[in-house]
Amino acid sequence: MVRKEGIARERIDDREVISAITHRVVTRLSHDELDILLNETVFMEEKRLRGTKDPESSAYLAMLRDVRSHLARASQRDLEVLMRRVVETYAAEIHGHFDAKTYASATRVLPKGLALLLKRQKPWKLLTQGMRGLTLSDRIISSGHIDTFDRLVERGTVVLVPTHLSNLDSPVVGFALHQNNLPPMIYGAGINLFTNWLLSYFMDHLGAYKVDRAKQHGLYKECLKEYSQYALERRWHSLFFPGGTRSRSGRVETKLKKGLMGTGLAAYQENLRSGREHPRVYFVPMTINYRLVLEAETLVEDSLAEEGKSRYIITDDEFSRPDKVISFVRKMAAMDSSVEVFFGQPLDPFGNPVNADGDSMDPQGRTFDPSGYVCRDGEVIADSQRDRIYTNRLAGAIGQAFLKDNVVFETHVFAAVMHRMLAQVRPGLDLYRRLLLGPEDRVFSTQEVDAELDHVLKALRVMRDAGTIRLNRALTTGTATDIRHAAIGQLGMVHSVAAVRDRGDGTILLEEPKLALYYANRLENYPLPPPLPRGGVA
């Protein structure tokens, strides 16, 4: 049964949605110089699609050229008609077609299928026992402010903002929502994922709306933002990854994109202006924490390479190989709690924490009405400069929540320890030169590794007690030796190469410093103490 909240709460008339988005965008932009905006749109799209042979793109380009041919002699009214034509095309492309029945079927079947994969169930057993008892719950652990989330979906609109490391994130979030009986959420998915008809059918009906990252012009971005704001005003709970793309370096994201984030504040103000019954908008930061990340090798290469700045959409990573995905998921299945999902404390659009009743709280925990941030004498005051500062504050609070709720695994701590020791080999070297050190410089005695591991663990446990980081169960209780054993085993399991190797002679080789760096980076941005001096262990 799909919970009747958010987008599942009402029957959606697609034409009404497209028409509303079009109307809102055209109305908002009508004071701008529409001819310049349209010219810019056509120019950029022509440049991007020059020489295309795809019939759909050709038809789209022809439409834009036709619009341009009318610009020179168009009146303001004509310009609005032309603008409506272009915007309507974008609105129709973006809008998804959520279907409660498809969602119900998918949420019933897909977790079982994934569980089957994870459990390595034999087909004959499936036939005799059916799919009962198959569960992902022991592999994907979700915790945190789930009850608050559950209450907030009935008190306002929830925007879920997770960290983003892997292409597995979307199904993992979907599972975590389903597992906790939370309602479906709409989310922006790359239009490239809609090329496969089967995948496209499901995504389109599961709440995904299309985002074409190749369209870089302002008009398209306005349409996307308007769609997001419109959805939030209709109380369609939404999900987006504020990091924008998967973290290439493995670091916890702290620089967040604010475009879609700002639509939460805009929706809240519009809700107040319209006197809607449930005007509040809540942001729920979520960390998705993996022991291992399938795409780690490609992502870290991309992060280190200069081209990492321009390759926004990676199409040739480990996820493009189904055999690799299956093999990875199966290996992950061998490990308990290989994914931990943490629902953070909800925030209002100004970055203040929110309690279980949906009330904003000040730094001393007193509840208050935040509408005064945008209203004067009961009237909403429009002020885009003010709103940008509020959204920056929200982004800061989400970034802080990501750091605080980051769950650290053995793989991260061990990789960080190896890199701390590598940095001591030739202290003057920058990161890039350090990564090029020969194998003879990358061998460390087990005793020294354990001492450094113990040193870092102690600091992490102090930070955990202070509430500034989270540790998984093994790190909470394990000794340095336990953690070393576990991490070396795990780091050698799923990647094409082992990041570290126990040489069996009392030494450990940092075999793939780049891969280890990806995991080590998970502890960047935390105030760890300086490493122990080398050779300090008797």
Place this chain on the structure above:
Amino acid sequence: MSPHVSVLGAGPFGATIAWIIGEHGRDVRLWSSNKTKRTRLRKTRKPPGTPITLGDHVEVVDTIDEAMEAGLVFIAVPPAHFRSVMKVAAPLMRAEHRIIHTVKGLEPGSGKALSTVISEETRCLQTGVLAGPVVPHEIWRGDAMSAVVGSQYRAVAVEAAAVLISPKLRVYGSLDLVGVEVAGAMRTPLGLAAGMLHEMGLGRATKAFLLTRTLAEAAQLSESLGGNAATVSGLAGIGDWMVTAEDMNAPVVQAGMRLAKGEDCAHPEAAARVHTLIELADRRKLELPITRAVGAVLQGTPVQEALAGLMSRRMSFES
């Protein structure tokens, strides 16, 4: 109907702000935490230490609750008491409050800007600071002068400026709250140093050296805290410091003069402000040589020795 504006703190500067606002026909509430002061003010209408008389538009109120009914609140209390006043005001704070403080200094101990203290203690986000070369005895006699309201929020700066602007006071806005607060904080070491130089009989060239290099220190500190370097070249920085360096009656300058004579500075608040700046510089790994030299004098180093130390630093580039 509640007035639009209040002032918390009825010392000479707080009372002067209330007086400026009231003189131009705007209703304003004035509150002091000191009951005796409130009673006397209500009776005499003459703030102690000033020649002014509060007009009919200034209402001296008994409770902070009454003061906090206004939407725009100026806070004119010393840095050492600032947080405790914020703790008292916090439960009365509403999201729509705009809070402007007038303090030229950082919080003792933490080295935090006072706008940060506001955001740590209260729900108020729309904060600002009033700074610049406003000299009370000159404004009381009606001289033309200028000030600046620093706030991240354009609307807050505009609103605060609007209630203060008069034919004799021109108020500018700045969106660099941090820069304006840093500029205000650097007035103290500059004032102390100016007093020392004066007492030592040093001339204009030395004062020019002091002003320009304090400017460089303030720019560094501002940038380090997320503000702009350029802001300290404005009214809150160089504008205010020029006045301070020339005002031999300013308490901070007099304290500097006493130090140069080898006496106690007798201005513990100024000493605490410099100490706070040095602690902050340590945490931020900033040199701030003039500020540190003033700190050394406050710790007992002879002024000549501190100056010699500054002059013998190795050569460096201006920027």
